[in-house]
Amino acid sequence: MTSVYLAVVFALFMRSMQFGSYDNMIENSVKLSTGHIQIHKNGYWNDKSINNTFANDESIMKKINSIEEVTTTVPRLESFALASSGNFTKGTLVIGINPSLENKLNELADKIISGEYLSENDGSAVVAEKLAEYLHVTVGDTIILLGQGYHGITAAGAYHIKGILKMPVPEMNKQLVYLSLPETQYLYATGDMVTSYSIILSSNDYLDDSIEKLKSFLDEKEYEVMPWQTMNREMVQAIEGDNAGGIIMLAILYLIIGFGIFGTVMMMTIERKKEFAVLVAIGMQRSKLAWIVFLESLIISSISVIIGIILSIPLLYYLHLNPIPLSGDLAKTLEQFGVEAILPFSIDSYFFFEQAAIVFVLSVLAALYPIFVINKFTVIKSLRD
Amino acid sequence: MSIIKVENLVKIYNSGAVPVTAVDGINVEFEKGEFTSIVGPSGCGKTTFLNMLGGLDEPSKGRIVIDSIDISKLKSKQLIDFRLHNIGFVFQAFNLIPVLTVKENIEFIMQLQGISAEEREKRVDVLLEQVGLLDRKNDRPNKLSGGQQQRVAVARALAAKPKFILADEPTANLDSKSTENLLDIMLKLNKTEETTFIFATHDNRVMKKARRLLVLEDGKIIKDEK
Ligand SMILES: Nc1ncnc2c1ncn2[C@@H]1O[C@H](COP(=O)(O)OP(=O)(O)OP(=O)(O)O)[C@@H](O)[C@H]1O
Ligand SMILES: [Mg+2]
Numbered sequence: 064m065t066s067v068y069l070a071v072v073f074a075l076f077m078r079s080m081q082f083g084s085y086d087n088m089i090e091n092s093v094k095l096s097t098g099h100i101q102i103h104k105n106g107y108w109n110d111k112s113i114n115n116t117f118a119n120d121e122s123i124m125k126k127i128n129s130i131e132e133v134t135t136t137v138p139r140l141e142s143f144a145l146a147s148s149g150n151f152t153k154g155t156l157v158i159g160i161n162p163s164l165e166n167k168l169n170e171l172a173d174k175i176i177s178g179e180y181l182s183e184n185d186g187s188a189v190v191a192e193k194l195a196e197y198l199h200v201t202v203g204d205t206i207i208l209l210g211q212g213y214h215g216i217t218a219a220g221a222y223h224i225k226g227i228l229k230m231p232v233p234e235m236n237k238q239l240v241y242l243s244l245p246e247t248q249y250l251y252a253t254g255d256m257v258t259s260y261s262i263i264l265s266s267n268d269y270l271d272d273s274i275e276k277l278k279s280f281l282d283e284k285e286y287e288v289m290p291w292q293t294m295n296r297e298m299v300q301a302i303e304g305d306n307a308g309g310i311i312m313l314a315i316l317y318l319i320i321g322f323g324i325f326g327t328v329m330m331m332t333i334e335r336k337k338e339f340a341v342l343v344a345i346g347m348q349r350s351k352l353a354w355i356v357f358l359e360s361l362i363i364s365s366i367s368v369i370i371g372i373i374l375s376i377p378l379l380y381y382l383h384l385n386p387i388p389l390s391g392d393l394a395k396t397l398e399q400f401g402v403e404a405i406l407p408f409s410i411d412s413y414f415f416f417e418q419a420a421i422v423f424v425l426s427v428l429a430a431l432y433p434i435f436v437i438n439k440f441t442v443i444k445s446l447r448d
Numbered sequence: 449m450s451i452i453k454v455e456n457l458v459k460i461y462n463s464g465a466v467p468v469t470a471v472d473g474i475n476v477e478f479e480k481g482e483f484t485s486i487v488g489p490s491g492c493g494k495t496t497f498l499n500m501l502g503g504l505d506e507p508s509k510g511r512i513v514i515d516s517i518d519i520s521k522l523k524s525k526q527l528i529d530f531r532l533h534n535i536g537f538v539f540q541a542f543n544l545i546p547v548l549t550v551k552e553n554i555e556f557i558m559q560l561q562g563i564s565a566e567e568r569e570k571r572v573d574v575l576l577e578q579v580g581l582l583d584r585k586n587d588r589p590n591k592l593s594g595g596q597q598q599r600v601a602v603a604r605a606l607a608a609k610p611k612f613i614l615a616d617e618p619t620a621n622l623d624s625k626s627t628e629n630l631l632d633i634m635l636k637l638n639k640t641e642e643t644t645f646i647f648a649t650h651d652n653r654v655m656k657k658a659r660r661l662l663v664l665e666d667g668k669i670i671k672d673e674k
Contacts, residue, residue, distance in 0.1 A: 341543045344504060345557055346532025346608070348525060443504050446539065 066327050067364055067426055070320035071371025072378075074313065074418040079379045081309045082409035083386070085302050089267055089291070094169045095232060097294045098137070098261030099270055100277065102127075105287045107258060108294070113142045113213055116256035117286065119244075127262060130276050132269035137164045138257045140247045144210035144218065146190075146240060148198040155194060157208060157240045159247025159257075168263055171228070171241070178202035178226030184245050187225035191239040195227050202227060208240065212251040220250045268411075321425045328360065328429040332436050339437055340445035353437040357430050364426030368419050375415075382408035450477035451515055451611055451644065452501065458509035459496050459667075470496040472667030473510070478612070478646060483638045485658030486648045493667040494648035495616055501646065502535050502614045503527045515611065532560055536605030536643070538615035542597040544589040550576070550600050551585045557608045575603040578640065579633050595626025599633060606637060612644035619651050631657045 093099050107115040119138050127136045140159035145152055162181040166172045172180040181189055188206065190198075200206055204224050212218035222242065230236040248254065264273055270290055277288045292299045342352055386407035394404035459471040470493045478484065486494050499505035501512060503519050512519050514534060522530055531537075544553050551572050558568045576582040579599040581592075589597050598618060605613045619627040631654060638645050647654070655661060663671035 337543070338545055341539070341545070343528060344502070344531065344537055345604070346528055346535075347560055348528050443499050446504075446543075 065367075066320070066323040067367035067422060068371035068374065070316075070323065070425075071368050071419060071422050072375050073316060074320070074422060075372070075375040075379065075415065077309070077313060077316065078414045078418055079375075079382070079408040079410065080406065081306065082411055082414055083383070083407040085306070086267070086409055086411075087386075087405065087407045088298060088302065092295060092298055093267070093291050094263065095230075095235070097291045098168070099264045099267060099291055100262040100274060101289050101291075101294060102260040102262070102277065102281065103258065103287050103289065105283070105285055108287060108289060111141075111258075113211065113251050113253065113258075116140070116213075116253055116258050119255050119257045123281075124260070126280055127260065127277065130273055132264045132266070132273050134263045134265050135164060135168050136260050136262050137161060137168055138244060139165075139259050139261060140244060140251065140253065140257045141259070142210060142218075142247075142251055144208040144240070144250075146194065146198060147207045147209070148200045148204065151198045153194060153197050153238070155208070155238045155240045157210070157242060157247060157250070159242050159244040159250075161244050165241075168261070174228045174230060175226045176229045178224065180226055181241060181243055183243065185225065185243040186223070186246055187242075188222035189226040189228055189241040190224055191236045192227055192229045193233075193237040194239065195224070197237075200224055206240075208250065210251070213253045213256070216252045218251045220246075222246075317421065317425065320422065321429070324364075324426055324429045325432065328432050332356075332433040336436065336440060336445045337448055340440065340442045344442050344446065349437050353434040356433045356437060360430035360433065361427065364423060364430070368423050368426070371422070372415060372419055376410075379408050379410055383410045449480060451480050452478040453513040454501070454510070455513070456510040457497070457500060457507050457512065459493070459500060459505070460508045470667055471500070471507075474667070474669055476662065476669060476672070478644060480611075480644055481638065481642055482644045482646070482660055483635065483658055484644075484646045484660040484662060485655050486646065486662045486664060487650070487655055488664035490650075492664040494664055496667075497664070498614050498616050498646070498648055502537060503531055532557070532608065534611045536608065536610035536613040538598070538601050538605050538613060538618045538647075540617040540620050542589070542594065542601050542621070544597055544600055544604070546589055549586050549588055550581065550592070553589065553600060554604045554607045557604060561608055571607060572603075575606055578637060579603050593626070595622050595629060598622060598626070598630055602630070602634060602637070606641055606643060609641070610643065612646060615645065615647035617648055617650065619649065619654055624653065627651065627653060 104115045104117040124136055124138070127133055138161060142157055144155055144157045146155040147153075160181070162183060162185065166180070175189070176192060181187065190200065190206065195201060198206060202224055205221050206224060207221050208219065210218040228239070228241070230239060242250070244257070248256065262273070264270065274288055274290060281288060339352060343349055386405040389404040389406055454474055454476045457471055457474040458469070461468040461470055472493070474497065486497065488494055496505065500507050503522070507520055517530070519527065519530060545556070548556065554572050554575060555568045558571065572585070573582065576585055579602060581596060581599055581603075584592060584596065589600065592600065619630060622630065634645055635657060637643060649655060659674070661671070661673040662669055
């Protein structure tokens, strides 16, 4: 039945596109900011104070990295500070990083538009583009950072600007200052403390599993383990909103598909009613006939679903490897969110099963119609037609 | 010995504005090995009568007793099984299953009866031999002429070794040569298979070949000639 396998191809195509773009959004945003999972001192997320920090512990880092699904773990010390240069002052977010680990995670070095990226134990700063513009500073200039350090100590320091970064997310581009981790710890007088470990997984699919594993060795009273969804609610909402729209689209698609399949089955049944009547007249039990016709529909549907999947795989796989580049307003919007402007396709096996199963269920429902007809029709009336 | 006993059979259709009495008190018996033609003007009740004999339609009144079983008392499932084992049907429009081959069409009913493949094969060959279509065994019905299709239908009706065969205007869609041919075959099978044939017809040539003629008018038997 053409209608069934085309239905499968359509549904898979839509779903693949949707999940593909979510993956893209998640991947981009996760890498740029939160990571898949963060570990904080318990209570930090609600009270992001420099006092809510924990000791950077090599042995814990090792344990985290020994989890199979974990790709990288980066320690960070983040806090707010006033940055000033000459007469200009602005609130900034200071992030102390391990430059090489951080670069592995989000290719920060590639975002440098002038000057250089930080090296290990660097004493200089890297400043986001718009912030630098605001402060009227450039590579080689000095900025003063002023904030509140550990347990109320005044944090102050002067930093040579080594590089300017262009961050794809506007919010970040306006307020980020990167220092090396030791330099930041010195600035805020935190000693060996950090505010977070950001963890990147090989795939978002392993999120729940990995959280379980982390919680198994991290003391709950001491640490909080957070998935990116908790830390980036806006994106979760954006995805959920879009997914709801997608589901409505799918529902409409299924309605069309469902009627298509049902129409085909109904036509086939009506066309064969006389045949059925002959069979019952010569001595075939209705129940037996109904069962055979039902099985027949099931076999046809299964074959069609399989054909649909087989047809879809090369197409979606191609589009997965060669995402469609976007242009125009849509592209601009995505770039604002820090998401690459491409239309990627997912080839996650999960939704293949999901879609195939839904179309199959629709076919099974449609196959109930002949059963109903076979149990109800009158032999002589149908013979006469 | 009579195999079918019809007692005071009445069929009234209430579907229209006025009730129609299609069969109006028929009393008749059929013997084993009969070759009987039911004739009469259009609308006299031939089809209605045959449908009730075949258990395809319910009488409004009266009984049909076949081999001492009152078929009007059977439940619908039992009735289907009863048809499977006792009654063969030949339809005016042949009604072979288009997706099955000639052989499969004939074999099908024996499969329903649970007859072994070996026996089915033998029986198909015997029957096709008798209707002269052994060489068309693996063809689909649409490759056959109307006359040939009806011969296959007769073979199918006989496959289950029924007690009797009912045929409503079996030659109405056939030309005169095919009609002649089909009747000769039916007569031959009536002897070799010892099967009772009861058929309704308008066709004079068919009536001539019949050994018993039941004439119906307004749902009543007005003449019974042997
Ligand atoms: N389903 C039905 N509902 C109402 N009336 C019916 C029905 N079937 C048959 N009749 C009526 O019953 C009467 C007998 O019909 P029947 O078909 O048995 O006649 P027939 O002898 O077979 O006619 P023909 O030679 O034209 O085939 C007719 O008056 C017909 O109109
Ligand atoms: Mg008739």
